[in-house]
Amino acid sequence: MAEEAVLGFLEKNEEIPDSGKFAEEKGISHDEIVNIIKSLNGFRLVDAQDIKRERWVLTQEGDLYAKYGSPEVQLFLAVPPEGITREELQKTFMSRLPDDIEEKLKSSIYKIGSTQAIKNKWIEMGKSQVSRKVQHVDDRVKDLLIQIQNGEVVGAEDIDALRRRKLINSQIWKGYSVKKGPQYAPKRKKAATDLTRENLQRGDWKEIEFKEYNFLAKGQPTEGGCLHPLLKVRRQIQMIFLQMGFEEMPTNNFVESSFWNFDALFQPQQHPARDSHDTFFLKEPSSTRMLPEDYVERVKRVHESGGYGSRGYGYEWKREEANKNLLRTHTTAVSSRMLYALAQGPFTPKRYYSIDRVFRNEAVDRTHLAEFHQIEGLICDRGLTLGHLIGVLHDFFSRLGMSKLKFKPAYNPYTEPSMEIFSYHEGLQKWVEVGNSGMFRPEMLLPMGLPEDVQVIAWGLSLERPTMILYGVDNIRDLFGHKVDLSLIKRNPICRLGL
Numbered sequence: 001m002a003e004e005a006v007l008g009f010l011e012k013n014e015e016i017p018d019s020g021k022f023a024e025e026k027g028i029s030h031d032e033i034v035n036i037i038k039s040l041n042g043f044r045l046v047d048a049q050d051i052k053r054e055r056w057v058l059t060q061e062g063d064l065y066a067k068y069g070s071p072e073v074q075l076f077l078a079v080p081p082e083g084i085t086r087e088e089l090q091k092t093f094m095s096r097l098p099d100d101i102e103e104k105l106k107s108s109i110y111k112i113g114s115t116q117a118i119k120n121k122w123i124e125m126g127k128s129q130v131s132r133k134v135q136h137v138d139d140r141v142k143d144l145l146i147q148i149q150n151g152e153v154v155g156a157e158d159i160d161a162l163r164r165r166k167l168i169n170s171q172i173w174k175g176y177s178v179k180k181g182p183q184y185a186p187k188r189k190k191a192a193t194d195l196t197r198e199n200l201q202r203g204d205w206k207e208i209e210f211k212e213y214n215f216l217a218k219g220q221p222t223e224g225g226c227l228h229p230l231l232k233v234r235r236q237i238q239m240i241f242l243q244m245g246f247e248e249m250p251t252n253n254f255v256e257s258s259f260w261n262f263d264a265l266f267q268p269q270q271h272p273a274r275d276s277h278d279t280f281f282l283k284e285p286s287s288t289r290m291l292p293e294d295y296v297e298r299v300k301r302v303h304e305s306g307g308y309g310s311r312g313y314g315y316e317w318k319r320e321e322a323n324k325n326l327l328r329t330h331t332t333a334v335s336s337r338m339l340y341a342l343a344q345g346p347f348t349p350k351r352y353y354s355i356d357r358v359f360r361n362e363a364v365d366r367t368h369l370a371e372f373h374q375i376e377g378l379i380c381d382r383g384l385t386l387g388h389l390i391g392v393l394h395d396f397f398s399r400l401g402m403s404k405l406k407f408k409p410a411y412n413p414y415t416e417p418s419m420e421i422f423s424y425h426e427g428l429q430k431w432v433e434v435g436n437s438g439m440f441r442p443e444m445l446l447p448m449g450l451p452e453d454v455q456v457i458a459w460g461l462s463l464e465r466p467t468m469i470l471y472g473v474d475n476i477r478d479l480f481g482h483k484v485d486l487s488l489i490k491r492n493p494i495c496r497l498g499l
């Protein structure tokens, strides 16, 4: 109704000069008119300009006087022509006030009335007697208040007096003046948001006005699955290995025998890593079913008495120990299987890599978990030297964004020489350990059956370390395990390495 009133009026008239007066004339609430004007203005059917007016409204006290008359006039009327005692006056005055006014308020109105009536010189208040000084009074205050209530214009002096008596307050009134807008139509058409089958059948699609596309609207957030940072970094590292011509090793067995995890790697059976404090052994099945017997024999011999130019460890090697099943402690277990398999045919140089899970019976803290991912690379060829290893490590790590490297001599049972790899971390301004490396020992390679002039250079590192650095995670438990916040996985950015 309000919308029709506004649009209809503008069809025949140039302007609605004042929404307030318009609302009054139409008998529609001003709030309703204002809402419609705002909406029509938004769609540019009308062009609305703000108008602001200061206007006067009655206070609660002003309201009271507009209704019942001013206290001074009421007081004057309570004084009979022959006079009255003060006590009597107050009693009659207060009894004439409406019942719904509180006693306390009644007595303050009495005080106001007597003060004003004295000030106006309408009455005289003696010690006990009160008497009239004039015959007749007009209630100008009441008349003025009613005029203000009706929105009539009242002189500045009167306004000032009423304001000082706190009978009126100023209020900013907001309204609009309204003209036709660029999209003006006598009736607002509701724009269609969809083209329906019915529109096509009826043919009314020709007339329908369609809502414009909002190309700036943001789409619904997609609720698809998200890749975990470890998977993103793994993918990037995989790409680096592939660019460098490496083949992936099959790492799909978390359960391994001690033989491939330790013995084949020339790790003595008394080595502390083979203790249940460091390694998870399987209860069921507790031992492996099958090992290549002639190779096992050669491994036993190299542990006990050496050969191939080695003295061995000189202890009694036990088959039961080698048979024990465990959760692999490193992916080098897979490397030993792969090298053994490679040694069974005519030799061809190989570059192998793997990225998969390993398990260690370790106390969990902010940098250690009992399971993590290992990245492993190895190159198997004739005549490889430590220089080749250093060169390939520079190549590999610089593709990860770590081009400042340092190497420190280290020890692994299966490599000689061995080197820990350090990279300079620009953010932390220090050298951080990023991996371990070495050249596999002849005690490991020769029993497998690899030719004597074949060397294997290899290195390993965790996937978690570079991922934590790249994604700024400083507690490994925030990255992996049951405490991971799923929104971290949703929010984290893509990973780009090796470009």
Ligand code: PHE
Pocket: 329, 330, 331, 332, 376, 412, 415, 436, 437, 438, 458, 459, 460, 461
């Ligand atoms: N297996 C070693 C580790 O678990 C890493 C490594 C791999 C070291 C290959 C040397 C050569 O830390």
